[in-house]
Amino acid sequence: MEKALRVFWAKGFAATSTDDLREAMGIGRQSLYGAFGDKRTLYLEALDTYQQRTNTGHVRRLSDSPSPVKGIEDLLSGLVSEDDCERALGCMGVGSVGEFGVTDPDLNARRASASAVLGRRIMERVSEGQQAGEINAGLDPDETAAFIQMTMTGLQVAARGGAKAADLRAMARFATNRLKP
Template identity: 55%
Template sequence: MARPREFDRTEALQKATKVFWDKGYAATSTDHLLKEMNIGRQSLYNAFGDKRKLYLEALESYQDTTVAGHVRRLTDAESPLEGIRQLLAGIAPEDDELRSLGCLGVGSVSEFGPADPELARLRDRTNRILGEEVSTRIRAAQALGEIDESVDVADATGFVLLTMTGLQVSARAGADVASMRRQADFAVDRLAARS
């Protein structure tokens, strides 16, 4: 009996993620995944299970990486308000191809809605982590007078997360970097305390 071909699991997962990110779950065939991942059908099943399990793993890996990048942009700036600006501006990468993909997580919500409990769990975990970080920065901005203390932290956090989603959908729809960054600036300027 022939031994299954060895392959780099991490690299194969990254390739699968790119396919799902580009096409969505329903439009991605197992054959297309096999071709892009450069593995055989049995290797796919042995390493990842089925297409759905592969999708869940790809989405979770994508979200972990993406949230880490969001949090880094949010917290790297000394000014909390500037951190929020960097968070939103980072939704618009310079790379046209990358920007046009939008967000795999937002695509998942658009494709499946709230009905799938496993996807809802991943979405809720991501929203909780990012929401807590945004709330922390909003409170810090209030303490520094960058955001008025009368602004409700939960409402402002929701506004930032909603703006992120809107920017990600705009990216998928073909928005250019300049217009996306103008919208990010507009949103942050709405949060800024009036002098």
């Protein structure tokens, strides 16, 4: 699964052939179909694996710091890989949006679920930050959480477009600083 995930992450669904998958996974065509059914099923499983892994990391970074503002900055800056090749992959979830838009109900449901879990936790941290005086009390927590999630998307697209790690981290700091009173 990990090898298939890497191929889909790098190439997207449409550009990935079953031969790409077979070669990366080191299995025959019948084994691929026997184990996973078809390319779409494998893609959905790979995307689920990717989203579960990344969302777990996002929530951990967001929650680890006692400071809500620091947690939000850690969430954003944690998206930035030091590895140029990995950073250039961007986000597989964001890539699926670019490739499919809102045309695929299965992907829409997966994105909505993953986004909702993270969005709720961001909103909680924003509210905590407002209560602690770290985040502007005049900001709407729902809108602020949506802004942070859109900032995450922007950072990932910029990474895929070749942005340097230092520039992405600077934008993470810039966005976080906009939340302060």
